[in-house]
Amino acid sequence: MSRFRRPYIPILLFLAAGQFLRADGGKVQLQRQAGPFLITVFSDPSVVRVGRVDLSVLCQKSDDKSTILDAKIFLHLTKPGGAEIVEFTLPATHQAATNKTLYVAHLDLPTAGKWKVKVDASRGGDEASVTGDLNVLPKEPLLLTYWPFFLVVPLIALLFAINRRLRRGRELRHPRAQR
Amino acid sequence: MDAVAAAALQSWPWHPWTTAALFLAAAVYLSGWIRIRRLVRTGHDGTRLPCFLAGLAVVWLATSSPLDAFDKLFLSAHMTQHLLLLSIAPPLLLLGRPLLPILRGLPKRFVKEALGPFLTSPVCHGISDWFTSMPTAWLLFAISTVVWHFPAAYELALGSNAWHDVQHACFFWTGVLFWVPLIQQTPGKSRWPAWAPIPYLLFADLVNTILSATFVFAGRVLYPTYEAVHLGSVSAQTDQTLAGAIMWVPGSIVYLVPAAVFAMRVFSPERQEGREPVVRLPKPDRSRTPVLAIKRLVPVRRVAKWAMLAVAIAVIVDGVRGAQIAPLNLAGVLPWIHWRALSVAALLLVGNLFCMACPFTLVRDMGRRVVTPKFRWPRFLRSKWLPVALLLLYFWTYEAFSLWNSPFVTACIILGYFAASLAVDTLFRGASFCKYVCPIGQFHFITSLVSPREVAVRKQSVCGSCRTHDCIRGNETARGCELYLFQPKKASNLDCTFCLDCVKACPHDNLGLLPVLPAKTLTEDPYRSSIGRLSKRNDFAALALLIVFAAFVNAAAMTAPVMMNEHKWHARLGPHAMPLVVGIFVLLGAVIAPVLLVAICAGFNRLIVARDRLWEFSRRFIYALVPVGVAMWAAHLLYHFATAWTTSLSFVTPLQIVCLDAGLLLTLYVILRVAEQYRAGMRQAIAIAVPWAALSIALYGAGIWILFQPMEMRGMLH
Numbered sequence: 037m038s039r040f041r042r043p044y045i046p047i048l049l050f051l052a053a054g055q056f057l058r059a060d061g062g063k064v065q066l067q068r069q070a071g072p073f074l075i076t077v078f079s080d081p082s083v084v085r086v087g088r089v090d091l092s093v094l095c096q097k098s099d100d101k102s103t104i105l106d107a108k109i110f111l112h113l114t115k116p117g118g119a120e121i122v123e124f125t126l127p128a129t130h131q132a133a134t135n136k137t138l139y140v141a142h143l144d145l146p147t148a149g150k151w152k153v154k155v156d157a158s159r160g161g162d163e164a165s166v167t168g169d170l171n172v173l174p175k176e177p178l179l180l181t182y183w184p185f186f187l188v189v190p191l192i193a194l195l196f197a198i199n200r201r202l203r204r205g206r207e208l209r210h211p212r213a214q215r
Numbered sequence: 216m217d218a219v220a221a222a223a224l225q226s227w228p229w230h231p232w233t234t235a236a237l238f239l240a241a242a243v244y245l246s247g248w249i250r251i252r253r254l255v256r257t258g259h260d261g262t263r264l265p266c267f268l269a270g271l272a273v274v275w276l277a278t279s280s281p282l283d284a285f286d287k288l289f290l291s292a293h294m295t296q297h298l299l300l301l302s303i304a305p306p307l308l309l310l311g312r313p314l315l316p317i318l319r320g321l322p323k324r325f326v327k328e329a330l331g332p333f334l335t336s337p338v339c340h341g342i343s344d345w346f347t348s349m350p351t352a353w354l355l356f357a358i359s360t361v362v363w364h365f366p367a368a369y370e371l372a373l374g375s376n377a378w379h380d381v382q383h384a385c386f387f388w389t390g391v392l393f394w395v396p397l398i399q400q401t402p403g404k405s406r407w408p409a410w411a412p413i414p415y416l417l418f419a420d421l422v423n424t425i426l427s428a429t430f431v432f433a434g435r436v437l438y439p440t441y442e443a444v445h446l447g448s449v450s451a452q453t454d455q456t457l458a459g460a461i462m463w464v465p466g467s468i469v470y471l472v473p474a475a476v477f478a479m480r481v482f483s484p485e486r487q488e489g490r491e492p493v494v495r496l497p498k499p500d501r502s503r504t505p506v507l508a509i510k511r512l513v514p515v516r517r518v519a520k521w522a523m524l525a526v527a528i529a530v531i532v533d534g535v536r537g538a539q540i541a542p543l544n545l546a547g548v549l550p551w552i553h554w555r556a557l558s559v560a561a562l563l564l565v566g567n568l569f570c571m572a573c574p575f576t577l578v579r580d581m582g583r584r585v586v587t588p589k590f591r592w593p594r595f596l597r598s599k600w601l602p603v604a605l606l607l608l609y610f611w612t613y614e615a616f617s618l619w620n621s622p623f624v625t626a627c628i629i630l631g632y633f634a635a636s637l638a639v640d641t642l643f644r645g646a647s648f649c650k651y652v653c654p655i656g657q658f659h660f661i662t663s664l665v666s667p668r669e670v671a672v673r674k675q676s677v678c679g680s681c682r683t684h685d686c687i688r689g690n691e692t693a694r695g696c697e698l699y700l701f702q703p704k705k706a707s708n709l710d711c712t713f714c715l716d717c718v719k720a721c722p723h724d725n726l727g728l729l730p731v732l733p734a735k736t737l738t739e740d741p742y743r744s745s746i747g748r749l750s751k752r753n754d755f756a757a758l759a760l761l762i763v764f765a766a767f768v769n770a771a772a773m774t775a776p777v778m779m780n781e782h783k784w785h786a787r788l789g790p791h792a793m794p795l796v797v798g799i800f801v802l803l804g805a806v807i808a809p810v811l812l813v814a815i816c817a818g819f820n821r822l823i824v825a826r827d828r829l830w831e832f833s834r835r836f837i838y839a840l841v842p843v844g845v846a847m848w849a850a851h852l853l854y855h856f857a858t859a860w861t862t863s864l865s866f867v868t869p870l871q872i873v874c875l876d877a878g879l880l881l882t883l884y885v886i887l888r889v890a891e892q893y894r895a896g897m898r899q900a901i902a903i904a905v906p907w908a909a910l911s912i913a914l915y916g917a918g919i920w921i922l923f924q925p926m927e928m929r930g931m932l933h
Contacts, residue, residue, distance in 0.1 A: 136222040202332035
């Protein structure tokens, strides 16, 4: 038993460390050709909501569709209208990406609505920008976000109840087996 | 190598839950495999372990390698992933014959109590036989394979991470079911004729071939998602053809080779499947195996105490002389953030390690070299009422005077603690300060009721023949238990400071830091040395109740809604009214509400339970709430600990909820076990348990509400 327990500690540490990277790629939100570049923007999760989102950019040559890995990519996000204008500018990098052919930026979107996304790409002397819209939905209720964790208690309680019932059945069938 | 290819090969996604689950499965299998190998050796052992580990490695490769990073860009990558999950990993895992090693690798008690009824139930056998019968397994496999390749279903999986996981789970588990009748059948006991696997595999290959051919010859891109992105010269159509080829050629080999093997067996003149001779090895003598070389911990404990004393001195010095900005001062960070969280983590993983390394007792021991205590602790104070009052005072002062935010006051409190322990223990004999005064100690005593280890007797028979009772009286090498705990009669960690004096003193080496089921002693009400029966002790019940409810009060006090209300009343009542407002909040949350709620639950029980046993049972149910209270402390302190290290908190909330889940489950279990001890029937037991279960669920709900509130980052920079 003591031998078995040992893996628990590394496993807990393992789980705790799981926050640092997320999957990227995801749903195509925007694809435009600008100058020598073909820019594709993906979002993960595919339905973008208020809160944390990963935007990934695939930069390709527009002529032969080959992937460009040494471009400089900047994302500008603007939410026009309303009482105040919210604006972000941040670099998208390979370091932040799981898929190293993409450029990724992690950001926290504060409000729902239609955001303007502008991607600036530059490589050597070539520069280009593409723009598009990103529809951001309101934040999901936290109970919905974490619903699998709330299922644990009723599920284990149900299994426990079945366990007890089966055990009683076994005791009735084999009275001598009772402890 | 091409730069893009190099970048692709560096794309390793990080899925901690999957990796942890696979790691756990490997650890359990390995543990069981080693145990079985010690007892029995068969000719298969050499291949089973590598097969199982290879199967796990294939699952990991499919879900956590560049294949996963590119599965939404290339259908061919996605198809390879599916092939691994559906047709490679399941047979490898099953060739490892995992059932027995996994059952042997899991804790015996868990297998017997939790899994046993399922494993021996005829109903479960029936369900399992149905699912693993050839027609059912084949149909499920075919339906899953075909349905998930419909464009609508496939696009659904590509557009949602959750559906994508469901798709992979379907492929993997139907793959497992498909291969079970072929691999797991007992020789000579198969329900199907020996030739049955041949059409079984050939028809599976037919399904696979039809699907593959559809991809290859469709003439259009079937899944629009892949059409959006073309990389280099690889068009979506080419990619789809490649995916079809992967599915067709390696996919068919997976079915045709085993079909050929089965055919050879059927048509071979020697069809006897002889069983491997089983070699049974003698059982290892476990009675001599030490549970833990606990005596080695005695010098470690001394080192830990000195280390803690050094830390305490550093905290005091920095608290008095350092910058009075809590996050930049040791007195603002170490005691309130790190020490609290680490001591609760130690309680949950091992036991009362803080008391074991307590620096206050070190100073006390030095003092006792100069002054020998002469008095006994006053009889009227030999209870937990004084620590209950001190703990309540502490919870109030902590909130009212923002102790976490004042390094100087923190330093003064630690100094005061040293002075108090020195004064009490140089005047009074035994560990009077630990047992009757120290609020920190009482907190650890109560929370260590859910610890997985306990200083306990290994064999009661050895203690039965012992005449010297050195564990409590002491001898020339070690003092006996200063908290008057007689080991043969000790149950649970209550009042145990893990000082190990008893271990050192025991001449029979019969004491150890033994594994126990968390909260097990709460399901019973034995006579406990130096305490008596918990069901008779109001002071212990009050202490437990305070610690449970204070967990919620303490966490709630840092949420925005509670703080806003406090400030609102502060503004109404005047500039110096904050301590009063906080005092009322603490009193309401940690004293009045629990007393009222307990009274209501007892009131419901009065309808069933005889009046003379009503309070006895109510006290036992109060102790049953300890796990959910400890879970709340753990969840709260985990938050502080995590925010001290990182601003990325996406992993914290799930872990906090898991803590609360575990606490609630343990509490519900204890409640049911206590109620069963009174039952005249199961219905009555449930009726008794319902109000207390409702209270624990309400506490869980309160805990979840607290976790979801915006938090005021008190005493921190971010």
